[in-house]
Amino acid sequence: ELKLLQSTDITGGTFSLTLAGMFATAVLLFLGTGWVAKKWKLPVALAGVVALLATAYYWQAREVWLAAGQMPVIYRYIDWLITVPIQVLTLYFFIGAVARPPVGLFWRLLVVSVVMILARYMGEVDFMHPTLGFLIGIVGWLYILGEIYFGKLGEINSKSATETVQTGFFWLRLVVTVGWAIYPLCYFIASFAGGVDEGTLSIVYNLADFVNQILFGLIILFAAMKESASTR
Amino acid sequence: ELKLLQSTDITGGTFSLTLAGMFATAVLLFLGTGWVAKKWKLPVALAGVVALLATAYYWQAREVWLAAGQMPVIYRYIDWLITVPIQVLTLYFFIGAVARPPVGLFWRLLVVSVVMILARYMGEVDFMHPTLGFLIGIVGWLYILGEIYFGKLGEINSKSATETVQTGFFWLRLVVTVGWAIYPLCYFIASFAGGVDEGTLSIVYNLADFVNQILFGLIILFAAMKESASTR
Ligand SMILES: CC1=C(/C=C/C(C)=C/C=C/C(C)=C/C=O)C(C)(C)CCC1
Ligand SMILES: CC1=C(/C=C/C(C)=C/C=C/C(C)=C/C=O)C(C)(C)CCC1
Numbered sequence: 001e002l003k004l005l006q007s008t009d010i011t012g013g014t015f016s017l018t019l020a021g022m023f024a025t026a027v028l029l030f031l032g033t034g035w036v037a038k039k040w041k042l043p044v045a046l047a048g049v050v051a052l053l054a055t056a057y058y059w060q061a062r063e064v065w066l067a068a069g070q071m072p073v074i075y076r077y078i079d080w081l082i083t084v085p086i087q088v089l090t091l092y093f094f095i096g097a098v099a100r101p102p103v104g105l106f107w108r109l110l111v112v113s114v115v116m117i118l119a120r121y122m123g124e125v126d127f128m129h130p131t132l133g134f135l136i137g138i139v140g141w142l143y144i145l146g147e148i149y150f151g152k153l154g155e156i157n158s159k160s161a162t163e164t165v166q167t168g169f170f171w172l173r174l175v176v177t178v179g180w181a182i183y184p185l186c187y188f189i190a191s192f193a194g195g196v197d198e199g200t201l202s203i204v205y206n207l208a209d210f211v212n213q214i215l216f217g218l219i220i221l222f223a224a225m226k227e228s229a230s231t232r
Numbered sequence: 233e234l235k236l237l238q239s240t241d242i243t244g245g246t247f248s249l250t251l252a253g254m255f256a257t258a259v260l261l262f263l264g265t266g267w268v269a270k271k272w273k274l275p276v277a278l279a280g281v282v283a284l285l286a287t288a289y290y291w292q293a294r295e296v297w298l299a300a301g302q303m304p305v306i307y308r309y310i311d312w313l314i315t316v317p318i319q320v321l322t323l324y325f326f327i328g329a330v331a332r333p334p335v336g337l338f339w340r341l342l343v344v345s346v347v348m349i350l351a352r353y354m355g356e357v358d359f360m361h362p363t364l365g366f367l368i369g370i371v372g373w374l375y376i377l378g379e380i381y382f383g384k385l386g387e388i389n390s391k392s393a394t395e396t397v398q399t400g401f402f403w404l405r406l407v408v409t410v411g412w413a414i415y416p417l418c419y420f421i422a423s424f425a426g427g428v429d430e431g432t433l434s435i436v437y438n439l440a441d442f443v444n445q446i447l448f449g450l451i452i453l454f455a456a457m458k459e460s461a462s463t464r
């Protein structure tokens with residue numbers, strides 16, 4: 001039977017809102033692959049794929065929330081287990097449009113981002129000590145930050161990238177640094193500083209995904225469009 | 233009525249995960265057909281079609297698993313009966329972008345890969361002695377391996393292909409050799425070395441499909457993109 005979204009159900013509202021935002025982003029980015037120069041197509045498409053998978057996740061999340069009044073966190077982890085690695089690799093291909101970063105870095109970023117999310121999941125469902133899972137996650141995140149600030153990607157960016165690419169990369173890094181910090185912060189508050197209820201937690205996660213994934217995609221699209229205009 | 237995915241249901245989780253991965257791959261490959269030179273469009277599109285069919289399979293598998301707590305193996309065989317032959321023929325068309333392999337080989341690969349899966353299916357459901365089905369399957373697989381290592385495809389690859397195509401073909405062969413070995417291995421362990429429960433078997437099959445079909449598609453896309461960039 002059909003359950004209506006209640007006017008005061010903020011959590012349900014943010015599920016719907018994020019669904020709409022992700023869908024809009026996916027469509028825009030897929031169209032955008034046709035507007036940018038060849039070398040920018042892959043990063044724009046990957047950001048579009050992330051938004052599309054997030055659309056599927058939020059579609060389902062919205063249904064489950066309306067029907068069951070809850071949204072188990074395992075759904076989120078399955079989504080993140082694919083979208084977060086793709087997003088990290090999008091950084092690699094974004095810089096890859098400027099100069100070829102080493103292939104080994106591709107694999108390290110892939111493995112670290114998968115392990116980071118897996119460890120968090122295992123901690124969450126008690127397959128692993130929660131604090132251990134959290135710590136492994138933090139270490140993985142710091143590794144990724146290290147690579148994009150001080151590693152090869154940061155180096156190519158500061159040495160060979162145009163101003164537009166550098167500005168884009170600046171904002172992408174900001175998303176990975178400040179935007180991503182919301183997730184461990186939520187975990188921290190929920191587990192150590194006394195509980196937060198599930199509905200409130202969902203709101204924060206939804207808004208974090210909204211900002212992080214949509215912003216991430218749009219930054220890439222705009223940088224790629226600007227670059228494509230100036231090289232043609 | 234709605235059944236939720238339980239946080240500790242790893243089998244259900246890997247159905248969802250593989251579904252997401254297949255969908256992402258299908259979308260990326262279909263977009264990718266627009267980025268590659270004309271002669272690479274067919275192999276990229278075929279790999280995309282395989283990922284799309286697998287998306288449909290995993291969509292259904294996920295539903296069935298959640299509703300019934302099982303996923304009968306016949307669904308898998310129906311999926312494989314189409315996707316495995318297409319994948320084998322994708323190898324043919326991949327090399328076909330370099331030089332025209334004999335048409336007879338096309339038909340042999342098609343027939344052998346269909347027979348291989350059919351025999352396995354008939355063995356599995358006791359329309360045929362299981363060991364006989366297994367052996368026919370193994371023989372079919374060895375025939376395909378023979379063709380890609382020592383037959384015409386291997387020959388064209390080592391004589392006429394560029395370095396990028398050779399690297400791509402090296403990885404594709406690795407998928408067919410090592411990645412595919414998981415399937416008979418599972419069968420072997422499940423039937424001879426004492427039972428494995430259905431949930432665990434599903435996890436292994438899901439991860440095998442995830443790696444084999446996604447990797448296969450991405451190898452083709454990247455080889456084709458690199459070749460297209462260098463020839464124009
Ligand atoms: C909780 C937690 C983490 C979770 C990170 C997640 C879940 C990141 C998701 C990022 C997304 C969805 C980005 C989208 O743009 C960290 C940082 C590994 C550290 C350990 C604690
Ligand atoms: C069990 C079994 C086999 C099954 C092979 C299958 C089922 C292959 C599926 C491949 C797929 C799905 C590839 C995707 O990339 C063989 C090798 C015929 C040998 C006989 C035993």
